[in-house]
Amino acid sequence: MxxxxxxxxxxxxxxxxxxxxxxxxxxxxxxxxxxxxxxxxxxxxxxxxxxxxxxxxxxxxxxxxxxxxxxxxxxxxxxxxxxxxxxxxxxxxxxxxxxxxxxxxxxxxxxxxxxxxxxxxxxxxxxxxxxxxxxxxxxxxxxxxxxxxxxxxxxxxxxxxxxxxxxxxxxxxxxxxxxxxxxGSVDRIDILVEGKGAHGAIPDQGIDPILCAGAIVMSLQSLVSRETSPFDPVVVTIGSIHAGDANNVIPSACRMTGTVRAFDPDVRERLPAGIERIVTRIADSYRCSASLTYIRQTQxxxxxxxxxxxxxxxxxxxxxxxxxxxxxxxxxxxxxxxxxxxxxxxxxxxxxxxxxxxxxxxxxxxxxxxxxxxxxxxxxxxxxxxxxxxxxxxxxxxxxxxxxxxxx
The missing domain is CATH 3.40.630.10 (Zn peptidases)
Structure with missing residues (x-):
């Protein structure tokens, strides 16, 4: 000693x-x-x-x-x-x-x-x-x-x-x-939401990907609060949202990136499917299409x-x-x-x-x-x-x- x-x-x-x-x-x-x-x-x-x-x-x-x-x-x-x-x-x-x-x-x-x-x-x-x-x-x-x-x-x-x-x-x-x-584990998500561009004063002629993206951001939190045990720590954070260049234009696409963290390897395994389901189905309900790229980084x-x-x-x-x-x-x-x-x-x-x-x-x-x-x-x-x-x-x-x- x-x-x-x-x-x-x-x-x-x-x-x-x-x-x-x-x-x-x-x-x-x-x-x-x-x-x-x-x-x-x-x-x-x-x-x-x-x-x-x-x-x-x-x-x-x-x-x-x-x-x-x-x-x-x-x-x-x-x-x-x-x-x-x-x-x-x-x-x-x-x-x-x-x-x-x-x-x-x-x-x-x-x-x-x-x-x-x-x-x-x-x-x-x-x-x-x-x-x-x-x-x-x-x-x-x-x-x-x-x-x-x-x-x-x-x-x-x-x-x-x-x-x-x-x-x-x-x-x-x-x-x-x-x-x-x-x-915790560290994973990255990249989400592309595609709609239809239009003049901001005539929204009915477009399909707004920003509105859809907002709904996706909010709905992703239900994965934590309603689909994961409160005894299993999970974080889903959207850290960046990029869409459009003008204040009076509905853009055709919106891109988001985020991080997903978990403290249990088995819980981590379940998250990609849940995130993809929320992203694609919310997008469908807003008449948009969406794709998810899920990048595993660290266990x-x-x-x-x-x-x-x-x-x-x-x-x-x-x-x-x-x-x-x-x-x-x-x-x-x-x-x-x-x-x-x-x-x-x-x-x-x-x-x-x-x-x-x-x-x-x-x-x-x-x-x-x-x-x-x-x-x-x-x-x-x-x-x-x-x-x-x-x-x-x-x-x-x-x-x-x-x-x-x-x-x-």
């Missing part, structure tokens, strides 16, 4: 270095599948640690193995690297210098933390009983990076995988985890129960007593769930918010999101400690990574 506790003290010595790395990445954010300079920085730092890197992995991903002196399992640690298409409004001295791009989700911090964990693990390589695989992933924000890396074999030989995400509503110094479902993130218990034990040991909370489920999505389809593991939250007395913290994806950099050393310590502990303890007991969750 003493070896695990020491990770926090070791990581504290890297605080200034991790902060500098994070700020460098924050200043020059790169969008999904464009993370060239970020990947180059990561590869250079790993090479300086004496590690051999595989680059351009699933886009601009970087992968490196830390091989211990003793044979054993392979435990993977993952960090995402991409930024968001958001104009930063923080006013920080290291704010984004790339117009229209911002690390508003803290992936710059995740990358810095995993680099810190790499440094800590390299320092103790001789004590590792197996291999730690470092995965720096592209394109999490568009739900494509994990799939791309898996297709290229990033999980070959991996026995378990672990990752974290910062959480600004949880104070720095704390972490939270839960077994089973943690985050429900389901933590392996035993892996979650191991993470909880490591949080208690590394962060200290009273620093672990039970994570609340959320319908926000994460493509870490794609890894958990193949190998057991656990994803957990790391507090990145202000002190407990602070009144408010801007949330993830907000143009004024700020990360409390005090979380950086603890994140590095937890990642390193979890990996070393899992190599020491040996493989998890048999069981499905998605135990209790069904299929995606």
């Amino acid at each position: 003493s070896a695990i506790v020491s990770w926090k003290d070791k990581a504290a010595l890297l605080a200034d270095e991790l902060t500098a790395v994070r700020r460098q990445l924050h200043r020059f954010p790169e969008l999904s599948f464009e993370e060239r300079e970020t990947a180059r920085l990561v590869a250079e730092r790993l090479t300086r640690l004496g590690l051999s890197c595989r680059t351009a992995f699933g886009g601009h991903g970087v992968v490196a193995d830390i091989v211990g002196d003793a044979a054993g399992p392979v435990v993977a640690l993952r960090a995402d690297m991409d930024a968001l298409p958001i104009v930063e409004e923080t006013g920080l001295p290291f704010a984004s210098e790339r117009p229209g791009a911002m690390h508003a989700c803290g992936h710059d911090a995740h990358t810095a933390m995993l680099l810190g964990a790499a440094e800590l693990l390299v320092q103790t390589r001789s004590t590792l009983k197996g291999t730690v695989r470092l995965i720096f992933q592209s394109a999490e924000e568009i739900n494509e990076g994990a799939k791309a890396m898996i297709r290229e074999g990033v999980l070959d030989g991996v026995d378990e995988i672990y990752g974290l995400h910062n959480l600004p509503t949880l104070s720095a110094g704390f972490a939270s985890v839960r077994p089973g479902p943690l985050m 429900v993130l389901i933590n392996h129960p035993e892996a979650a218990r191991k993470v909880a034990e490591a949080i208690d040991a590394v962060a200290g007593p009273g620093r672990r909370l039970e994570a609340a489920p959320t319908l926000a999505g994460e493509d870490f769930s794609e890894y958990l389809k193949h190998v057991p593991g656990c994803f957990f939250w790391l507090g990145s918010g202000p002190s407990e007395n602070a009144e408010y913290a801007f949330g993830l994806h907000h143009p004024r999101f700020e990360l409390n950099e005090a979380c950086l050393p603890l994140g590095a310590a937890l990642l390193a400690g979890i990996a070393a502990r899992r190599l020491e303890e040996g493989p998890l007991s048999a069981g499905s990574p998605a135990e209790g969750g069904g299929h995606a």
Whole structure:
């Protein structure tokens, strides 16, 4: 146990270095599948640690193995690297210098933390009983990076995988985890409603697709309120509607896009048919035609129960007593769930918010999101400690990574 506790003290010595790395990445954010300079920085730092890197992995991903002196399992640690298409409004001295791009989700911090964990693990390589695989992933924000890396074999030989995400509503110094479902599935819907254009003053000579679209938006909510159990969280959100260019013209078509979230894989499977039925039948009743494109993106993130218990034990040991909370489920999505389809593991939250007395913290994806950099050393310590502990303890007991969750 003493070896695990020491990770926090070791990581504290890297605080200034991790902060500098994070700020460098924050200043020059790169969008999904464009993370060239970020990947180059990561590869250079790993090479300086004496590690051999595989680059351009699933886009601009970087992968490196830390091989211990003793044979054993392979435990993977993952960090995402991409930024968001958001104009930063923080006013920080290291704010984004790339117009229209911002690390508003803290992936710059995740990358810095995993680099810190790499440094800590390299320092103790001789004590590792197996291999730690470092995965720096592209394109999490568009739900494509994990799939791309898996297709290229990033999980070959991996026995378990672990990752974290910062959480600004949880104070720095704390972490939270839960077994089973943690985050929702993410799917996209594209709807095209077609009617007949006409002058806005003579609506009887046209077929109004905007009126139809409004009815579809309202009716889709009945799928949540009247066709899904209140004990099964589901969200259907239409996020964009585009139709017409003039105030006095009924357009011929209306396009909508939206997101669909669920917390149970079996419930998720039922949603496409229900959405298509509502879209097409409402359209028919308004004399329109409509088509639905349903794009599956990311499955429900389901933590392996035993892996979650191991993470909880490591949080208690590394962060200290009273620093672990039970994570609340959320319908926000994460493509870490794609890894958990193949190998057991656990994803957990790391507090990145202000002190407990602070009144408010801007949330993830907000143009004024700020990360409390005090979380950086603890994140590095937890990642390193979890990996070393899992190599020491040996493989998890048999069981499905998605135990209790069904299929995606």
